[in-house]
Amino acid sequence: MLPGPARLFRPALYCVILLLSLAALISAQEADEPAPKTGTAEARFGVTFEPVQFMPPPVHRSTFENGITFYHRPERTIPLVTVLVGIRAGSVNDPPGKVGLASLTAEVLRTGGSAALDGDALDVALESRGAQLSAESDEEMTWIRLSVLPEDAEWGLGVLRDLLTAPAFPQPRLEEAASRFAVALRQRLDVPMNVAQALFPQLVYGKGNPWGWTATEATLAAITPADLHAFHERFYTAGNLRAAVIGDLDREEAERLMRSTLGQLPAEPAPEIDLPAVEPVQSSRVYIVPRDVTQNVIYFGHEGIGRFDERKFAAKVLNSVLAGGFTSRLFKEVRSNRGLAYSVFGRLGEGTVAGLYFNVAMTRVEATSETLGLMLDINEALTQAPPSAEETQLAIQSDVNAFVFFFDTSEQIVRQAMILDEFGYPEDYLETYVDRLKGVESEQVRQAAAANLHLDRLVVLIVGKVDEDFRRELERIGPITEISDEELRAEWL
Amino acid sequence: MLPGPARLFRPALYCVILLLSLAALISAQEADEPAPKTGTAEARFGVTFEPVQFMPPPVHRSTFENGITFYHRPERTIPLVTVLVGIRAGSVNDPPGKVGLASLTAEVLRTGGSAALDGDALDVALESRGAQLSAESDEEMTWIRLSVLPEDAEWGLGVLRDLLTAPAFPQPRLEEAASRFAVALRQRLDVPMNVAQALFPQLVYGKGNPWGWTATEATLAAITPADLHAFHERFYTAGNLRAAVIGDLDREEAERLMRSTLGQLPAEPAPEIDLPAVEPVQSSRVYIVPRDVTQNVIYFGHEGIGRFDERKFAAKVLNSVLAGGFTSRLFKEVRSNRGLAYSVFGRLGEGTVAGLYFNVAMTRVEATSETLGLMLDINEALTQAPPSAEETQLAIQSDVNAFVFFFDTSEQIVRQAMILDEFGYPEDYLETYVDRLKGVESEQVRQAAAANLHLDRLVVLIVGKVDEDFRRELERIGPITEISDEELRAEWL
Structure with missing residues (x-):
């Protein structure tokens, strides 16, 4: 029953992934991908890395009269x-005081069934067919899968139509x-890293800002079936x-089935979505x-960059140099060379409005000050001097070669297409992706860092033990606010 | 940043999966698949579920002169x-006092590099290519992935050959x-469910039995590079x-590359593996x-059944009736009807030697006695009376229709083949799987329960709060041993 280290740590990695918003999915995946560094690989191995020529496989798209965009990809x-x-x-659309509504709407859409088929009956029907149905929502998107x-596809699409048209929400x-959900929230309080992950965005974006908020037992308790119906209707x-x-299923058959089911939903335009603004940390x-x-x-960190920022590709390379893989600066300096932390990562994140720039480490109490100082230095250095040409080139080659991994299943290929369309990426985004990455120069990486990493206006959060010496050092960064566990429970989590 | 319930609970589901040994992988996956129940689906929906005719896609196999079995499946x-x-x-091969050795050998094989390419250089080389390499070990198997x-395949296989031939283990x-690893073990102590998962197998199999053991900080600290080398060599x-x-990669090219790399490892037979015996709970x-x-x-539970037990297929149907899905008896009674627990599951597990039979619930303190009693009753009832013909048929149809999900990626198809071969399953196992499931009758389900669920000789574990009334009830089950947190840390976890 021994769980191997890799398996024990998957939950932690998973938390890292959660940190990155769905809105930044394409970037988020890169955070888990390998990346380059140190500029010596070619010298050491005598290898020239030839970036692969790869174009993502095509996805068929069409739009029905009622406004639904239909995607198809065969897989035999x-x-x-x-x-x-x-x-x-998603959660960014939750009303104040009812945070968790988007998630609960998705969950109860699935478990509560429809007017025609209640939740229990749906369970029986799905299980009898060996079918799987899930629904979950994220920061900006809800996914039903x-x-x-194949012979149950028509039946399944009929069920989806019923759920989407007349969910029961019992x-x-x-x-x-x-x-x-509440049980999980209570467990979150027991794990310092989970506390930090939920608290930090609120500290950066501000307490009442939907980009940062998190469900609590109180906001969950305030949600009624009428709220689910209203969210669903909107x-x-x-x-x-x-x-x-x-x-x-071939295209004709898939389109026919889809047209006769979801294609019959009443034509209604997308709702106006007012995306909340983000005030920069001052x-x-x-x-x-x-x-x-x-x-x-x-x-530590502050707001990040927009998904269509002109420095986006330089920021991707910056991320690889900063924290892209085992040989990135954070990993190499903090973890490998000095053994200060076993868990250290960071990212200049992209978001629909602003994203989140953050650096994270978990370190022993005595080493906290040294670790924080070193991480700040590493970030600062990137704003001051460009990475060497070799470091930049290795980062680019790594990102370019990892590109293919975003498309390693047909489902992933289609999901990427749906996300790019939804968030309004340019049509040639994937085709030009590799060339735009390849075009990034070292000085542009420094400029992206200088423009986006502001070490003089940081939110710094420590969950743990702070002694007097370390507190005095923290005071030099900025005014300190202590949040007790009671306040945490009452006001934040 | 709101994690939806489904996402919050994935780590919990993941823990469930961990519980099931790799040795029982094929069964383990079924535990996550939907399953049937209640016998009313056909009546309610007027549908006849026609089990699909599906035969798993073929996997090419051949054996090299040095003893390595080579598998190939193209995917374009x-x-x-x-x-x-x-x-x-795997961990079952760990020496006493050095539990964790199999896992650390896999991990450090990957991170430490080889004589030719040290760990740092390997990181750089992998990341420059956008390649991914991981190694982890489980109860009985180590997997390197x-x-x-494609153009890096030859290079990658060369690296694998070096790692397998001359790992550095620095x-x-x-x-x-x-x-x-130790940090994760410390975190395990904070989460009652994780404590229970690590402790329960030891209580069933006996403290010194490799099938149940778990790494501790002490066993990890006892492991030296020499141990890794010895484990690797063996x-x-x-x-x-x-x-x-x-x-x-087509077959010819794949086989040529494999032959010139791993095919060159010195021919050595498999080591004798003495699988530890399991003493039934008395x-x-x-x-x-x-x-x-x-x-x-x-x-609660005790030892399970062997992977080649003649009642294996009846046990699969039993598992579906007991806990296969949302409408299984445990879910329906404990969770849906009475709302006693949000997390409840159980399984008569298969193992190479004995596997593990277990039932698990997480419930509020006041409801613990009622929940335990109900779960015991549900299990007992299955040993007394056969499920109705409809319940059995729905369970079978669900299992049959879920069969295809074991093969939903080419990698999964190949991995299944490797596991079946490794553990000596009959050659016609997959071809006859569906027919053998379909042949199970209700009375055979009862017999499998009666033969394998012994409610009169159970290990019962409660992690939590036990009041005087509940303690008196527990005393009627058997003698009580209390394990304090200090003892837990010192002797168990």
Whole structure:
């Protein structure tokens, strides 16, 4: 029953991935991809890395009269069909005081069934067919995913139509989902890294800003079936919906089935979505959540960059140099060379409005000051001097060669297409991606760092133990606010 | 930043999966698949579920002169090649006092590099190519996985050959891996469910039995580079090794590359592996780990069944009736109808020697007694009376229709083949799987339950709060042993 280190750490890696918003999905995936560094690889191995010529496979798209965009990609390996529905609705659309509504709407849509088929009956029907149906929502998107045998595709699409048209949202299933969610929130309080992950965005964006907020037991308890119906009515509209068929169904058949089911939803335009603005962090400030632990969590950063920022590709290379892989500056300096932290990562994140720039480490209490100082220096250095030409080239080659990994299943290929369309990426985004990366020069990396990493106006968060010496050092960064566990529970998490 | 319930709960589901040994992988996956119940679906929906005719796609196999079995399956979607190496070595082969050795050997093989290419250089080389390499070990198997562009396949296989032939296992990388592992072990102590998962198998199999043991900080600290070398020398031999190429390489090229790399490893037979015996639990006993929590964890069960037990297929249907899906008896009674637990599952697990039979729930402190009683009743009822013909048929249809999901990627198809071969499944196992499932009758399900669920000789574990009334009830089950947190840390975890 021994879990190997790699497996034990998957949950941690998973948390890292959660940190990165869905809105920045394409970037987020890169955060887990390998990246380059140190500029000596060619010298050491005598190898010239020839970036691969790879163009993502095509995805068919068409739009139905009712506004739904339909995607198709055949995949004949085995007799399975996946239907993927993407709806532009997420936690950023939650009303104040009811944070968690988007998530609960997705969850209870699935578990509560429709007017025609209640939740229990739906469970039986799905399980009898060996079919899988799930729904979940993220910061800006809700995804419903159905996996069925080809002969059950028509039935499954009928179920999806019913769920999307007339979900039941019964009170007991809402309570069940909310309670399950609340248990997880309580567990979050036990894990310093999870506390930091939930708290840090609120400290950066401001407490009332939807980009940073997080559900609490109170906001969950405030949500009623009427709220689910209202959220559903507003966002689950044909014009706000993309639907894909991937797998063992040819285009004609897939389109016919889709047209006769989701294609029949009433034509309604996408709702107006007012994306909340993000106020840049103005001056440095420090937050401490005191905890009696052996490992402190360090977080620092501020708002990030927009997804269409002109420095986007330079920022991708910057991210690889900063924290892209085992040989990135953060990993190499903080982890490998000095052994200060076993977990260290960072990112200048992209977002629909601003994204989040953050650096994170988990380190022993005594080493917290040294680790924080070193991480600040590493970030500062990137704003001062460009990486060497070799470092930049290795970062680029790594990113270019990792590009193909974004497309390693048909489902992923289609999902990427849906996201790019939803967020309005230019049509030639994927075709020009590699060339734009290759065009980044060292000085542009420095400029991206100088323009986006502001070490003089940081939010710094420590969850853990802070002694007097370290507190005096933190005071030099900015005014300190302590958040007790009671305040954390009452006001934040 | 709101994590949806589904996402928050993935780590929990993941823990469920961890519980099931790799040795029982094929069964383990079924535990996550949907399943049937209640016998009313056909009546309610007027549908006849016609099980699909599906035969798993073929996998090419051949054996090299040095004893390595080579697998190949082409997959042309995108230009990527995955190399999967499976080695029969896992925690069950760890020496006493050095639990964690199999895992650390895998981890440090990857991070420490080889004589020719040290760990740092390997990181740079991999990252420059956008390649991914990981190694991890489980209860009985070690898996090394490499993902590269086709033009890097030869280079990557060369690296694998070097790692398998002459791993460096440097002290600093061992220390780094062990420390990271130790941090995770410390975090395990904070989460009652994780404590229960690590403790329960030890209570069932006996403290010194490798099938149940778990690494501790002490066993990790006892492991030296010499141990890694010895473990590697004993188990990482050609005759103990399977190697697969999946992806964008045709058979001739894949076989040529494999032959000139791993095919050149010295011919050595597989080591003798003495699998530890499992002593059946003799009489009921109760263990309590007192914790000040709001949610108690309940675990009960004893040893499970062998992977080639003649009642295996009846046991699969039993598992679906007991806990296969949302409408299984445990879910329906404990979770949906009475709302006693949000997390409840169970399984008569298969193992190479004995596997593990377990039932688990997480419930509020006040409801622990009622929940435990109900779960015991549900299990007992299955040993007394057969499920109705409809319940059995729905369970079978669900299992049959879910069969195809075991094969939904080429990598999964190949991995299944490697596992079936490694553990000596009959050649016609997959071809006859569906028919053997379909042949199970209700009375055979009852017989499998009666033969394998012994409610009169259970290990019962409660992690949480036990009041006087509940303690008196537990005393009626068997003698109670309390394990304090200090004892837990010192002797168990």
